[in-house]
Amino acid sequence: MKKNEVPQDEGNLSKSNMKELVYATDENGNYTTALSSGWEPKTIALSNSLEDINERIEEAKQRVKEGNASPIVYFMELNKMDMNVLAGYVGMWKWRIKKHFKPKVFVGLSDRVLQRYADAFNISLSELKKFKAE
Structure with a gap:
């Protein structure tokens, strides 16, 4: 052109x-x-992908609210991460992170482990521990 x-x-x-x-x-x-x-086609594609991301964030928030997922799931989506990216940031195996997605496992995690997630999400430890989806 x-x-x-x-x-x-x-x-x-x-x-x-x-x-x-x-x-x-x-x-x-x-x-x-x-x-x-x-460029109109690119704008449309970008808008569609942003809508998809926002839907996934809301779905994750709802899962946390219902007690079906830990706050890690929400913050992972909010920060536009997938399991591979998060694993790289926190230095853990994906299977271990997947276990941490369970609310019962999440509440038993040590502050040291939770701090790794908080650092990856650029939030405080207390924000991660006290997150309530509303």
Whole structure:
């Protein structure tokens, strides 16, 4: 695409005054870079993925509220992590983390283990221990 044809659609990037660097061709046909504030198909895809993330966060919150999951599940979703990413941050095996998803196991965890989760989620230990989904 030509530099003067780079899309500048209103979208999530334009709301935050961010621009995306894209490649385009100049008037001589040489590749160059240009800034774009958005492109409709990309905006739609980004909006859909953000909706999915927000739904997963709410589902996790509901599971914690119902007593079917520990706060670790909620904070993992809130921080857009999956099991592999969380395992890397806390330095534990995935099977161990999965056990910690159970509320009965969670309440028996030591402060040392919980602190590793709190650090990964960038929250305080007390926030993690006292989280109540409302």
